[in-house]
Amino acid sequence: MEDSAHPKRAVTVADVAKAAKVSKATAARVLGSYGVVSAKITDRVMAAAAALEYRPNELARSMSTGRSGIIGVVVGDIENAFFSLAVRGISDAARLAGFNVIIANSGEELDAEKSAVDLLIGKRVDGLIVTPARCDSFDHLQHVRRAGVPLVLFDRAVPELDADAVTGDDREAAIAATRYLIGQGHRRLAYVSAMDAEDGGLTDIGRISNSAVRERVEGFVSVLTEAGLPNPLRYVRLGATNQQQTDGVIKHLLSDSAAPTALLASDSLVGLRIFKSLQSLGLSIPKDVSMISFLDADWTSVTVPPITIVDQRVYEMGKLAGERLIARIERTPLAVERLRVSTSLIVRGSVATIGR
């Protein structure tokens, strides 16, 4: 019965005003809870609103106030545990401050990232958190800043860009993991990442377009160099983007006459792929080969052996990014800051002690 009333047009302040026999302005004051209205009239308007099932049109509200109450988040891949955890951190921070979150996926592709950013700007989000797919292309991010929209970079920094960033201490993390491996007697160490690359090999660290990966490789290389090990880039591999690619990378690495004895996985997805590769090759961890992965993902603690990992505290990173963005939204004049969240090595059972 009431179902068939007016299936189409939504109830507006004007409708409520008419029903309560007051002006639109007064009804709006009550419904938007601003200005001053007498208690009597307030009640009358509230009653009318309830009877009509009035729901404010947030779009209209946003348009006149200029604030949408939404923050936009552009991530590489929500399916990746790293990002879904980060998103939870961001969401929690946002909710606490009364903001809501729109998530967009870039699939780690620059074009998708650009259009996602454009879209969110178009929706007039109050601020933006972006995980830039490439740190060497940031015109679109400069547009964001020029448009006056607060921006926080996540996980990866763009030094040339005058924007806040929340990242892990990737260099230190890689250093700690690498030192640990060397301390356990390893001398031939490989680093495997999922970054796209022309050739899979690597000649120039500076060319890595993802700052997090670049810093990790730099840390990795610096430790090898400081330990006096030759040709530190020899076992650095990119392109482990899917299981098949990873199988190829691992097979190739291990068939070397001087095969690496330990593998460092750049993220938990790569780590999982490496684990599966080794499993399918019938190799035992850590007897045949040792490994360390980034991120305390689900699977790392239930394998045999459990995987030694670099714990990234992603939830905190996300929360921090959210809080930082909100601070910037609410009181704009704020100096640019680059926050680093410390990581720690969690030693489990995937690294062997060798050579003594």
Place this chain on the structure above:
Amino acid sequence: MEDSAHPKRAVTVADVAKAAKVSKATAARVLGSYGVVSAKITDRVMAAAAALEYRPNELARSMSTGRSGIIGVVVGDIENAFFSLAVRGISDAARLAGFNVIIANSGEELDAEKSAVDLLIGKRVDGLIVTPARCDSFDHLQHVRRAGVPLVLFDRAVPELDADAVTGDDREAAIAATRYLIGQGHRRLAYVSAMDAEDGGLTDIGRISNSAVRERVEGFVSVLTEAGLPNPLRYVRLGATNQQQTDGVIKHLLSDSAAPTALLASDSLVGLRIFKSLQSLGLSIPKDVSMISFLDADWTSVTVPPITIVDQRVYEMGKLAGERLIARIERTPLAVERLRVSTSLIVRGSVATIGR
């Protein structure tokens, strides 16, 4: 330099129109690509728009067109692999049709769900996909329908509600898994779920407020009954919401003088918790106890032994839900449908054959 131009006010059609020396209406026609405009003027407007870096205000656009191009998704917990996979399916379907997605988390709590739904309706989403936390409370969902907003339920159905739903074939899935266990000689089977419950035990299946869980339990019970096993509810346990709770549940189950020989986990998170519990109790799978989990999660294929699972094809479910919603948005008069996505048992190594 250009940075300091006008850090505040955004460029509007009126600005572009002035720059191109045409009327606002004409500029709008070009920028919104509707109506007819001569090639010459089109070029002039486009040039002006490019020079001024015009970005359309989607809010304003939505307000006059009445369409936002956004579909809202309310899930239980994005961090759960089940939902993040589903969200990808939904997003993919949405993107293909030119829609974008706002995600909101309910944390499986009714109040949070209600306010998320309200929020999204307020934002004037074109449609809504909801994973109802409880199937016995749906006033808020009826509001949605009454407001004329297309709605698709996900994973769980509400029979009383006249809305589309996409679910798994939970009853059949549970039946298949249970039959398999019985076929392997198991006679004492436990079902463990994360649903909140007053007591953890269970006296009345009808009281389970999550239809997916209820159907699974029904399937489970029906097979036990048909196999002539006594007291089928004896080993059904709810409340495995975190590791500690799960440890308690498992310890209690297994300390029974007639302890179950196989455990059925209601989702992959519960499955993981059970696995860890068993591990910490020093029990071996499947020698000491067998288990089956729902969902082909990451971790299930790298454990020793790998876990036998009920594969839910969640991505397809999400995609289907997205497509269904979009169909309903674009051509409203459509009969209500309840779609079921079939599941299949993937036998790996976590179930022992016993008793013969």
Place this chain on the structure above:
DNA sequence: CGATATAAAGAGACCGGTCTCACGACATAT
């Protein structure tokens, strides 16, 4: 060559809120 059809551009209402300003009523001050 004038009448009519048609294409292109302009003027302005509208969406549903917010918010400024003006106005009337009543209280207090002088």
Place this chain on the structure above:
DNA sequence: ATATGTCGTGAGACCGGTCTCTTTATATCG
């Protein structure tokens, strides 16, 4: 009794698009 102030309400502009209706310029036809 008149001036001043405050409070509560109403009228209407505004946000930035879309879209209808009107006007103007050009083309087609008899």
